[in-house]
Amino acid sequence: MTIEVGSKIEGKVTGITNFGAFVELPGGTTGLIHISEIAEDYVKDVNEHLKLNDKVLVKVINVDDKGKIGLSIKQAVNRPKPQQQRRIPQISMDDKINQFFKDSEEKLAAIKRNQESKRGGRGFKR
Template sequence: MVSDLRMGHDSARQAAARIRPNSTYSNELQRASDWGQVSGRSMVSAQVGDVVTGKVVKLQDFGAFVEIDAETTGLVHISEVHRDFVDNIHAYLTEGQEVEVKVVGIKEDGRIDLSIKRAEPDWSDEPKPRPTAKVDKEFNQRLRKFMHQSDMIQGEVRKRKRST
């Protein structure tokens, strides 16, 4: 069945139509055909993990679209712009600015997820352990003493108010 396909003369969509509609191969051809129509290209130039220089072409409240080559544009979500919380992306980026980005994902539909903060050389994907406080074994004893003294002082204050 597949050998009957004339890929040189047929589009991937026409070839997929001749194969059983629910077959895995047909679905893959359909996705490849749809992706090619949406993106206007047949291959993504960057791979996951690549760090490349790109140009910010459009800013939105949710992130920035960065062109990493003449045919490829990806999205840097606002949470991937800086290590700190970013409330206003315009405070960090401007259109036309060149930035180093890391390709963090390529979705099935061809959309590319990028990150500026992960492109930094000192970035570590492993979270830093939080410093733990030393256990104060005497805390409960000091708290009991404080509460007792507080009760005593409050009792004295009440006695003075009653006597006046």
């Protein structure tokens, strides 16, 4: 059987390491599921998600020049696409504080200009 990138195949877990799991595919070839491709959530220990001889559905995500096969469990699952939602921009507290200081400085500058014009401005001698 030819292994093609993008195909979904069922295989059997034949080895577990701290960086992923090896899966035997039909035809006797073996591929690796990297720890980052096991589940959507953070995976600290592969053994919490997979056991030896588990049958898993995987997606072939790459085949390199040396014949190494990269697999993914999380990409093999068909997830519905999230609905497009109109996002309301979130304004952080830092943005609000910065805007407050900017507005305050502008108001103080306007008040000073107004007071100087009433007193005759700078350098005016009576």
